[in-house]
Amino acid sequence: MTQDTMAEVCLNTTVLTGDIAFFTRVLGMRMMSIFPADDPAVAVFAGHGCRLRLARGQGPAGRLRIMTDDAEFGQGATELTAPGGTQVSILPRMLPVEQPQTIHAFVVRRLADQAPWVIGRAGMHYRDLIPDRLGGSIIASHIRIPDGGPVPDTVHFHRVGFQLIFCYRGWVDVIYEDQGGPIRLHAGDCVIQPPEIRHRVLEASDGIEVIEIGVPAEHVTEIDHDMTLPTPHLKPDRVWQGQRFVFNQSRNAVWQDADLPGFVARDTTIAANTGDVAGVLVLRRSVGDPTWTQHDADIHFTFVMEGEMQLEAQDHAPVKLSAGDAFVIPPRLRTRYADPSEDLTLLQVTLPGRFVTHPG
Incomplete structure (x- = not known):
């Protein structure tokens, strides 16, 4: 051999x-x-x-x-x-990352249902936001670290197709290969971790919470015992398997009318930097009444960050949602985000990044 x-x-x-x-x-x-x-x-x-x-x-x-x-x-x-x-x-020796075929389903995960928190890697607590994981095509986790301070992490990377880290509460310091010194994510900030980029979680505030999206659902985390971060060279435009590192900050947000009536959107630039592998938008309530729509995305996931709404879906009973809840809308299912509160703020993640929202 x-x-x-x-x-x-x-x-x-x-x-x-x-x-x-x-x-x-x-x-x-x-x-x-x-x-x-x-x-x-x-x-x-x-x-x-x-x-x-x-x-x-x-x-x-x-x-x-x-x-x-x-x-x-x-x-x-x-x-x-x-x-x-x-x-x-x-x-x-090197198994390729294969994306399973999506098994589409209408999924609602409510924080009030008290799904268990599971202790995972590096002592972090995980709450599963898509229990069936759409046939293994995606994992969405609500992650928290109850006590702030240094995180017992090591330099590692993920054999993954797409990965998002969105800071929901508090702040967290992370350091990435070829991206300079530590980066602090505050609430509303996000990064994507391109496939196999080395990184390490350094420190977090009390009560830190993040939303992590991984595609496919099952992927390997490997430890790199040889690399020291930060790396000596700064390469902000480096490409990992067709994807660039993105650090998008809420304080620099530009809001535009969303494809979803009654909302404005902040584009995190993730679609552009992944070649439309995935798209990440932050939506918030604007003027106009929400209407019935349907989409043609393969995966359409949403996490309620603030406020309340009633999710109406064709052939399903309406569901009242509030902060901490999540849902998945399969393609071509008619839905409406009814009775939104003025502070309603949503995190929307889609694969692919570019898709069409149809009225009616």
Whole structure:
């Protein structure tokens, strides 16, 4: 096999989060990757001359997993069995990020329904805003860090197609590869983390809350133990897999009439900087009455940041929404944002970034 081959011993665990501290602090191994971030189920460690893949749940123990680019094994996964019965999986070393086909659904997630907060990566608390994740095509998380101060994070990156961080409450300091020193996101600010850009969360205020969008829903977080941030060179125009880093601040907002009647929109420039992979708008109440509309976007997600409204959808009972609630509108479903309060403010994320809103 080639020199790029990596082998991992696969073991099972019933308490992955508890085992992370054991393997890193007690055994002195380094964590190399973890996923998913909101509720970790798999973590990979390296040390003492071996790599260990720890998976939560039941399954065959003592399995060997080999990642290689060796043409002998082709481009897909190969399953082998040793004479003594040991199972061996051989996979391509660099698995591509594949976007699942969207399973469209009308989804409403209310904060008042008290969905559980789950402790995820780096001790952050996650609340799932799209429980079925539209067939694995997207994950939307409401993330909070209850106590402010330094965040126990490391330099890492995500094998992802698109990722948004929108600061909802408080502030957070983050540092990014090739983007200079630490960046402070205040409430209303946002960044996109292009695929595989190295970064690290440094510090947060008390009560910090962010909305994080990831596409696809399941993607791997990998630790980079070799890179130190900040990097020595400033490259603000660098492109990662067709996407540029975006830091959009609310204080510089320019508001224009939205395609949605009765609202104005702040364009975060994310559509332009991702080649229309995704679009992110902040909407707020304006003049005029909201009307019935429908859209042709593949994914159309909205989070209520402030105020109240009644979401009306064809063939569905009206739902009263307030701050902290979220919803997904599938393509061609007629909806209306009825009875909006004067302070209604919405975060809208769509894939693709450019789509058409039809009246009626």
